[in-house]
Amino acid sequence: MNGSLRIGRIAGIPISVHWSFSLLIVLVVLSAPGSSASEVGWLLLWVLALFAAVTVHELSHCVVAARRGLKVEGIVLLPIGGMSQISGLPGPPTVELEVAIAGPLASVGLALVMGLAAFATGAPVWPPTLFSGSWLARLAWLNLLLAGFNMLPALPMDGGRVLRALLARHRDQVSATRIAANVAQVIAVLMIVVGLLFDLWLILIGLFVLLGVGAERRSAGIQQVVDGLVVGDVMARDPTSVPAHVSVAELGGWLAAFPGRALPVVEGSTVVGVVAMVDLVGRPAGAPVGSVCDRTSPVLDPSTPVFPAVLETLSRYHRDEFAVAVAGVPAGVLYRSTVEQLLRGAGPRSSPPERRRAA
Ligand SMILES: [Zn+2]
Known part of the structure; x- marks a missing residue:
């Protein structure tokens, strides 16, 4: 997320704090006028405990999501709570259910552990307490509150x-x-x-x-x-590709004849990237296409669902065309414009005819 600072990684999941979090700290300090430094210190420690509880809660969403094959980007801590960044949701209802319930279950689990620990040390756990009394009891109630609130x-x-x-x-x-x-x-x-x-x-x-x-x-x-559409339904089906060793000048001449077109770039018979006119601009005429093509945007599979996978790809990569391949073998190109046309509701379910011309 923009404006957030990476603070660490737990179980392989990056954890960041959003800049607005510093406002929370300022607010906590300002909200305790006339308090001694140690009182403010305890208050800040309490905020820290709250966000540790939130982090455990979010981590358990992320761990379950990762186990179910969803892509987990990380957790961002905001003043109003944590946010897990998970691609591919909602997904199938059973997956959404498991991912969603994991957080509150973790919070309830933590609450039970803290409550039992408080009980074991002889600290009173009843009546509910958040701002006074034993830390263990306070943390138990805090986690229970977190679970209950999130289950609204x-x-x-x-x-x-x-x-x-x-x-x-x-x-x-x-x-x-x-x-x-x-x-x-x-x-x-x-x-x-x-x-x-x-x-x-x-x-x-x-x-x-x-x-x-x-x-x-x-x-x-x-x-x-x-719904139900896959890449194969919306891509320009055309196995034409360009070998990585072809020069920028040669390909430029060819692409000029087919405005708006892009081609998968192959090394041997395997797709390694995608290239369009925009990638050739300002490049040396003799340079091989393989050195100027886009190798970072993903190569899509025809069976990939448009919702949500392709839409996420389109929002993440600022490119207008994506190579499509089956087990590395070029199958066509997916154009952003085709998907956008579709989303406007009136678009054709295949690519525009001028893009289907054979090379
Ligand atoms: Zn949650």
């Missing part, structure tokens, strides 16, 4: 995801999202109203939910358009 059925919070996954068992994903989003909006508005009366953080979280719900609705709308 408000998309994109965990409880909302669980609700959507359960709804999707008996209906399609799009209508499951619609119902879960309606529930989330009602809860978000309630949070904001209650927040106005009692607590600023609730307003922030209510706004976060409203924003998140909007994104989930848009995503469900897009899914409806491209």
Whole structure:
């Protein structure tokens, strides 16, 4: 996420802190006027404990997601909580359910361990306490609160995801999202109203939910358009490719005859990248294509689903065309414009005819 600082890596998952986190620290210090340095110190330590609990919660989402084959980018800690960056969600309902429930379960587990430890040391665990009393008891209640709060059925919070996954068992994903989003909006508005009366953080979280719900609705709308489509349905099917040793001048002449076209670049018979006119501009005429082509953007497989995998690729890589190959053998090119046309709702389900001309 932009504006966040990597602070470490746990179980292979990068953990970052967003810059706005420093505002939280300032707010904590300012909110305790007249307190001694040690009192402020304890307060900051409490904030740190809260975010350690949040990190454990998010880590368990990420670990389950990684086990289910989803791509985990990392965890960002924000003042309103943690955010796991996981590609490929919502995915199948069972996967979304497992990933969503993992966080609250971890928090409940931590709460039990802390509560039992408090009990074992003779510290009172009842009545509930957050800001005074034994640290073990406070941490137990903190984790329980974290689990309970996240289980509110408000998309994109965990409880909302669980609700959507359960709804999707008996209906399609799009209508499951619609119902879960309606529930989330009602809860978000309630949070904001209650927040106005009692607590600023609730307003922030209510706004976060409203924003998140909007994104989930848009995503469900897009899914409806491209549901079931795979790369093979939307790519320009053309096995033409260019060997990596061909010169920039030679390929440039060829591409000039076919404006807007791109080609997979092969070494031997294996696709290693993709090249379009934009990659040749300003390059030495004698340079081999293999040295100027784009080798960083992914080579897609015709069976890859458009939603969400291809859409994520399109948002992550600023390129207009992607090589498609089957086990390394060139099969065609996927053009961004084709997908965008599709998303506008009126586009053809195959590529424009001028791109299908054989070379
Ligand atoms: Zn969670």
